[in-house]
Amino acid sequence: MSGKKLTGNGLTEKQALFVAHYLSGPAALNAAKAAEAAGYSANGSRQTGEKLLRNPGVAAALRERRIERNARLGDELDLHDAKVITHLSRIAFFDIRKLFDDDGNPLPMGQLGEETAAALQSVEVVKFGNADAGRGTILKIRMADKLRALELLARHLGLLDDKLTVGVEPDNPLAELLSFLQAGAGRITPAASLRPK
Template structure:
């Protein structure tokens, strides 16, 4: 721990370290050695402790510094894929540009490049006649969907485990005279 943060117990520090793996408090509590049965509640409670929240924040900042991976950088890369223009792969005559001539935004949208040698003739007369290049592009639709989720344009469907047509609120009507006697009408 750095800074003015309180010293954590070994188990709490383990929770912090495990939480950074997937940002799932329940799984982090389990991996830190808490009971699987109570891990959900314990994970929730641990996240509310100021010293643990501070330790998580410091650890995330340290990781960001070490790796250079920030939310802004991830979003910039996502935008490069989402707004990729395939015309930038070709010259004015429609020939693929050498990969070394692609701008950074275009290159960032490429997942891979396959190069195939082409030959003419056979046997001793066989000669290299050229290359076929195939660019593999990252999925633009997935990038756009992820960007839309980040911006709140798409909402994840939450499964509440209700039966089809079920509701969250159950309303029962009781006849006025029978309510006082503890009887209900169904």
């Protein structure tokens, strides 16, 4: 495989293959496997994959292909941002009281509204007993993860930032020392070398 540039997108053939493998097939979303599948060496494929993901041209191609794929899938499956956000909102802001009638009895499944049903992860009905001892039913309801839905919504709305920004205030004496050291103007001498011999 040569490293020649492709016309149009400016990626090498291997980079273009990496993009294709990263977005589909057995190597999907696994940078190391996608790098190997694209023809990069298996030795160091993890580092190569990570480096490729940080490459501006590869990142742009991945973004473009995802947008194209999402548009195609969105049309085929009627999946769009608004639908996903609506479903996450139903989970995040679900009121468990909607599962019960005024007397505290569970509502039949057919009476649950679309919003309520969307917030359920699973429902299990266990019937037990016999005619002599009596019969009973246990209803196990598992709700979708509210905190996870809230987290995803908060990320989408830009309310959460996972990036750690480290810095110091400019007037802080430590900032001055750090600037001094970063400029290479000062050297710190280890304490051991300051001892008299």
